[in-house]
Amino acid sequence: MNSAKGTAIVYDWIDKWGGVERVLLALSEIFPEADFFTSYYDKEGAAWAKNLKIKTSFVDKLPRFIKKGRITSFPFYSYVFESFDFSAYDLVVSVTSSFAKSVITKPGTQHLCYLLTPTRYLWIQPENYFQNNFIFSLIKPYINCIKNWDLVVAQRPDKIISISQTVADRCQRYYKRKSKVVYPPFDVEYWKQVQSAKFPSARAQGEGKVQSYSSKFKVVENKRYFLVVSRLEPYKKIDLVINVFNQLALQSKNRSHQDCTSLIIVGGGSQEKKLKKIAGGNIYFYNKLTDEELGCLYSRAQALIMPQEEDFGYVSLEAQFFGCPVIAYKKGGATETVIAGKTGLFFDSQTKESLIKALERFEAKSYNIRTNTKKFGPENVERFDKRIFNKKFNETISNITTQNSNPKTQN
Structure with a gap:
């Protein structure tokens, strides 16, 4: 599917290889000219991404121990994705289990979120992600503030696709949004x-x-x-x-x-x-x-x-x-x-x-x-074959880009 102006794909961080990264490669095949936006890019840990056109945020310039640490990098992520400019694109696809869905788009740019899960360390047993109970007690008020912000920015995408019915149920429970299920591609x-x-x-x-x-x-x-x-x-x-x-x-x-x-x-x-x-x-x-x-x-x-x-x-x-x-x-x-x-x-x-x-x-x-x-x-x-994923994903893109959307009010 080709966009008149261009397509941007946004992911939380590109730093490893796993199931989600296979999704990103599948999207790069659907959108071969797409630009990828992310908080930071670890070239050694994510060698698979070497041929992608990747644009990073200010977090990429921070010391490694800060950007790789979920606690030390935590304060930055409410700003990272809002800092990107997507005015040159008419389609933005965010792939996220964290804050990539918070991107801000202007009227005329469609934002599709492929939701991996609502942010786990905010909504789903956050204490499991902060092993030090003292640190967790200190940052718990901040986590509650970020939860409120996360709920607000989850309303920004024009459409949300969930990777499973499990995630769709969470999306409804935590974000109060319905979402279609498109399973990740198995090649x-x-x-x-x-x-x-x-x-x-x-x-x-x-x-x-x-x-x-x-x-x-x-x-x-x-x-x-x-x-x-x-x-x-x-x-x-x-x-x-x-x-x-x-x-x-x-x-x-x-x-x-x-x-x-x-x-x-x-x-x-x-x-x-x-x-x-x-x-x-x-x-x-x-x-x-x-x-x-x-x-x-x-x-x-x-x-x-x-x-x-x-x-x-x-x-x-x-x-x-x-x-x-x-x-x-x-x-x-x-x-x-x-x-x-x-x-x-x-x-x-x-x-x-x-x-x-x-x-x-x-x-x-x-x-x-x-x-x-x-x-x-x-x-x-x-x-779960990749051909089914490609077909359903392209159908969804076609539907949202051909709709006569009303101007959006940014959160």
Whole structure:
């Protein structure tokens, strides 16, 4: 879809690689001439963005420890996106879980917000994001002020699209706005290329058996393992999974079983050192893996564990594509991407007891679930294919740009 004047895509910060960044790349294909606006750009952490035309704010010039720290950078974000000038564009697409939706546009410029979630550290258990209770008590009055401001600026977009029904419900609850759901794109063709490149003879051998296995994973090559793929942040609840597998290892040792079930954790984040410190010897950490290496892990894992309430849960689609079942907390985006009994199972509460019971249920029927996931997983992810995303996104853009909009009153 081409705009007469131009398109701007706005994202909170471009500093890493993950599910949201795949969305940004998909948008760059829809709008190949678009300019990207962001608070700051980490060229090393976000090497994938090197070919994008990126414009940054004054935050990009601040010392690294300030702009990378969510607490130290917090005071700046109510000003960052309002400082950008979008007069040269007739379409602005904000992609945000934070404050990118606060951009100010003039009459004649349409603003579409692709909402990842209402700002988590304002609306959804903010205490989980500020581990120091003393600091949280100090800044709580400021957080309440920013919440009020966030509610006001959430009225600025002409239209909001949510990435899941979970997020659409939050949007209605916190921002008092209805939103259409367009699921993020899962590039089925790309993942097929990854699969065939890494496992060229997998189909010939049957059941997706891995023929070559990265030397990185030799330590678990002959072990049964479960998998976590996630950023290592407090709200992701990775400590819950670690505590469960520490307990399982202890029980196995007491029963004199030499080879207890292992856990592989893929990802990085602010909690990495803390999580490694509490992890037992049956738990292994990896970071910055290629998609081919991830494919190796998914293909051999017993199941992917998702202990957090996800906004959408892109990794659950990756797992299902490779025939890996998903054991997920029964709340949030996973309830929209995982089919109970066919591609995984759920646990009801974020407690050790609930997750252990889910693992026991999985062990009792693992053959059936794994067989079902190999059959239904690749079929299920087709519902989220990139072609569907492109079609629905373009339809939405066409609708809002052809409407005879009344002049907007800026908040």
